[in-house]
Amino acid sequence: MDIIIIGLLLGGTYALMAMGLQLQYGVARIMNLANGEILVCGAFGAIWFFTASKMSPIYALIFVVPIAFVVNWAIYQVMMLPLVKRAKNQGQLEVDSILATFGLSFIFIGILLAVFGGEFLTYSYLATPFLIFGEPYALNRIAAFLGSVALCAGLYVWLHWTRAGLTLRAIAVNPAAAGLVSINVPRASALAFALGGAVTAAGGVLLSMFLTFDASLGVIFTLKALVIVIMGGVSDVRGAILAAFILGLTETAVATLVDPGLTLAAAYVLFIAILLVRPEGLFGRRST
Amino acid sequence: MTGGEKRNLIISVLVFLVAALLPLVNNGYWLSIGVSVAMYTVLATSWTLFSGPTNYIALSTAAFFGIGMYIVAAFLDWAPYPVLVLIAGIVGALFAAVIGLATLRIAGVYFVIFTLGLAELVRQIVAWMQHVMGTSSGLYVLISMTDPILYWLLLGLSAIVFLVGWWIGRSRLGFALRIIGNDEVVAEHSGISTARAKVVLFIISSAFASLTGALVAPRWSYVEPTIAFSPFLSFQVVIMALLGGVHRLWGPLLGVIPFTLLWELISANFPAQTTLLLGVAFLLIVYFIPHGVIGLIEDMIRHRHGMLGSVVSTLQRWKSGNA
Amino acid sequence: MPSPSSADVALTVTEVFKRFGGLVAVDGMSFALAENEVLGLIGPNGSGKTTMMNLISGALKPSSGRIQLYGDKISGAPANEIAQKGVARTFQIVRMLPSLTVIENVAAGGVFGHQKRWGAELHDHAHGLLRRVGLENVDDVPVTSLTYIDQKRVELARALASDPKVLLLDEWLAGLNPTELKTGIALIERLRAEGRTIIIVEHVMDAIRSLCDRCVVMNSGAKIAEGTPQEVLADSEVIRAYLGDADA
């Protein structure tokens, strides 16, 4: 029971890390290696806000999300679109976008360093126990979990119940055919990329309540998000959510039942095993 | 051997001999750059042996590099260093064989992230084993290895990489790879076991990474998981190779040299904004040298205008594409 | 149907099924191919001919059933092993190796397949094949600069380069204009005269008539007729399958 609750809480954390990247890769086809840095930016925004105002960091979402949206939209328009137009095929775009966003992550780190300095930034918020079935759990993690669930659900509903969401799913499934139904693919991709960035930054805000951040930490989140997105299968947001929770449960189970030293090893074993059985991820499909 | 090949061979030997003279000319700063260049030449060229023809972007260099380092660090008390270097190569090859055979079905971006995960997995396991086995002594590699010797060893290793690459290029295996790179279906139907060809190349490529790790270990003196399995190493190798061009054996070399010098230039002259400027330089490379240095040179030769002109025309193309 | 064990049978297909999800693409096909025979595999679009070819060449694995080459089971084996055992093929849409020269494209078929050659021997062999399919003085030209028909010739030469026991031609004549078609048919006729064992998938009925010893007709994945071209083309079921309701 304990394992399940802790695992779910951790899974919620992972979902926050991965959902934005899922949108960016699944729809806009950009494997964004600067994803972790965007998350760190969101977290820094919340930390700065909390330190300055002493108000709940949740309010930081009000300015972090729109800023992240605009910044990511601009990144797509200025940096990614030329690559998309230049790429002769998907493989070329993948290589180019991996290289470009890797460079972008350096730029983000450089900017964060200049603005916030290099030291650890952390604060304490809702770091109190909350009892579920008599066992204590961190209230801030529960809050982040609820945020994560809300975000996942919101995203899911939006993708499946609105025309705009349907548009994005159509691009994810078959970008070549999307133009045939009058979808402005570059614009919709920019929207997806911006939305993904906003979701990632929102994740950063929620995670800042209990994780410690520094300017160079982004790569850890990027790696985790990549693993989750790939494990889930790149073109379906449900895959990423499922993968995040499977990962959270596995890590917790291994940490509790086997050895905490093997948690991350177990995560990667799981990742590799899933790819060996389903080379296109949990929800992925081989292109027909 | 044709006349052209003979000429190329002679030129290559001369280039290597000239390069080998470096420690005699400068035993300090330029030698340390030379070590860096030689190390990345081995890594990037051997990476290209596999990833060039197959178009599989492998981010597993750090995994094999780290394995090589750790083999030296862990067993230095039990075996002489040269033996350990050989063992490192063999273990790297065996590990690559297992991984290669297991992962043939994985392709595209899945393969990229898979190999990245692989490096992380190895790192986690090594770190955990260090705890369980309680071998804190294995972390230090305190044997003397002067820069000139390391440089010559790495240079020798890169010569071997080039020879292997050259041999592969002339062999049936090389021909098979060119066919695979063009069209895997045709390759299969021509009787080529594409799986075997890829695994063999992956093994060769990975073994060189392990050897490099084993050679560099004494230079770093102290081995810890975060350093030995740094994902940046994998990325840097890929980037250097792509910057040079992966469709020629000597392509990566043309990436390694300018890349190392550019990095050095930035770190030396802009110490406060190194990371930021590296990022900017990176983007400029991606946008304006899209086909690698080789592409740039070939472009130049084709259009008979200078390097600047070529960059300008890329810029124009980019701008018009952007508009 | 000749019994699979008889000595002159090159290829036997026995009760082969291929399902894609719920869709049955090949539905219990059985036929045999005698040595030195040219067999036409015909049928309307979507009847499963190309799937059948892919099953023989190993591009696909049958869901059930058996395919044997001279009594040796090849079904389920990977394409490269089947190629080494002596099955070579061309593709419905011509597949060149774009970064290779013409002669390298041909040589690609002769290194790893049924008969393996290397070095000067391979070069001479490939050169000879190019001449045989009617291509001269283009050995070192990039293959992408060839016309469509010439690329088809290269592909044919590549398939022949391993001296296969069985040659599969998948709509090799498709897309040729009438003049080219004549040349193409003549080329296959020459192969037939050499005594090669060939399966042809084709829509061009003239070619079927003039080239094939025997025809197997497929519809909706199943065999609906077998016999000489004249026989099957007169078969009422075949006519119905091709033309559907006489409405169109």
Next chain:
Amino acid sequence: MLESRNLSVFYGRHRAVENVSITVSASEIVVMLGANGAGKSTFLRAIAGQTPSQGGTVLMDGAEITHHPPHEIVEAGIATVPEDRGVFAELTVHENLTLGAHPRRARPHEAANLERVLTLFPRLAERRKQLVRTMSGGERQMVAVGRAMMSAPSILLLDEPSLGLSPLLCGELFRTLRRIKDTGVGIFLVEQNAKQSLAIADRGYLLDNGHIVGSDTAEALSKDEKVQTAYLGGG
């Protein structure tokens, strides 16, 4: 009316289509015949905005649409069914059809169009919740054509619609096309299946090696001996 004037497409140095001029008016079916590799698909893709063209112009109702991106071309009233059908395999039939009504021009009439499409293809009405991936080739073709019709097009482009269909389904499809034409839509299809397509077409063009080598009424073409030998075969 759709019109192309001297349209040319090059792949690098390789000329795929050169100086091709055609017209398609409302309520007519025009077929372009040609062998594999003649450039038919390239030409169609160039009109649909999926392949860049290097010379000539494309006009829709007199307005130039050359070099416009695909989504604007749909907006101009040209719907395309590509050779691979271009359906969204991981989405349901209903979602595919809804996406068809994505163009602004089609949204006000979405309900009416859906009604019309489901009348044309009653099969789709039964399977609205089904994932397209699980459907047969013929059903996918219906989804593709149905989806194209959802955009309320003036002109419908089809690339080898008969490919992969059994003769029965093929006949059914062509009958449907004729019904679509009767609603006032102009249809342009490229085909190898000369016999059946000429039977429903009003006019036809012959494309060979990237050039138009003949054009006439469908009736005349189907009697033309050259066409017969080249595309109808003896069978």
Next chain:
Amino acid sequence: MQKRVLLTFTAAAAVAGLLGLGAANAQDTVKISVVGPRTGVMASGAAVTHWPGFKLWAHEINARGGLKLKAGQKKVELIEYDDRSMPGETIKAVERLAAQDKVDFIMPVYGTGYNLAVAPIFAKYGYPQVTQAAVTDQIDALTKRYPTLFFVQGSTTSFATSAINVLKNLKDEGKIGNRVAVVNVADAFGIELANAGRPLFKQAGFEIVYDKSYPLGTQDYAPVIKAAKAANPDAFVAWSYPPDTFGLLEQAKIEGLNVKAYYSAVAVAFPAFLGKYGKAAENVLGAGGIQDSPAIRDYYKRHKEVTGVDADYWGSPIYYSFLQVLQQAFEGVGSMDRKAITAYLKKNKFKTIIGEIDIRNQRLDKYWTVGQWQDGFFHAVAGVGFSEYKPVKLKTGW
């Protein structure tokens, strides 16, 4: 091919020329270089101790007019390079500074592995290397090997020993029981401490009721803390690194891991620790610790004023002390003669904010190893070579 190779060499030569331009040669200042991580895994630690330490020192020297050398008073020009937490970069940067830029002095780099990687270069060029951020058990072998290498932070074993002694004393006084739960981060320093500590706990009569590692980069410590709590320990020891030190403590607080002694290694001494946990930090034990004195209090004040960040209670004052040592050595020698400075360090004792110190044996004779938060100050409660320490208090809940 020839042409291309030629071209490459031309380009290389051009870049080489540019690199050369980087080194200026005006000599009205003393050029002192600092290499360290601004980015990468080591960066956050360096941001607390490494960079601000040098900044404060240089600022104060320049404020009083510069280093008093024989050739007159010279201001310090600090040149800082980022090694991005990659040993290869550290090596290149130090080699460049020593061989190419020929700077007057090179400060030690940040991190044990990094310092060892550049030790041969310091030795080759004769620069003294007073490693302020390196902890190793190989001090004897390393100092013998590199005569220019000084260690001032003690050995891994001494840190483990001291921490365990603190607990042993509590046990012997009957204040805590003998059950201890031990966790460690599975990375270099954590592994070394854990491996050194295991036999020591046994010798001290402790029963290790829980002993597990967790990976660097773990994001949820609930399983670790829950299991440790379930083992019902009297004391909890975490051989931890900065991010996990924070995570573990937060979880311990939430789980109510009510041990009487809570020890976590690196980063308890960080100002951010107190900032984040406030009251909960009270009586938490950690690596480092400083003896309270007016000089130290003054140092903390100046540190905050000049660098804008708070100094920590472990590395920062040690950094400052050894910069004071170097300053005295520079001025004692009267020039930037590397060999003379090294010799000077091996001959003299120095006065610093942490008292009089002696590194004549290439290592520090006395240093603090364990600290405890008491009333907002991280007091030293154990160490090597000192006679008096602040008494240890028991942790009484969160």
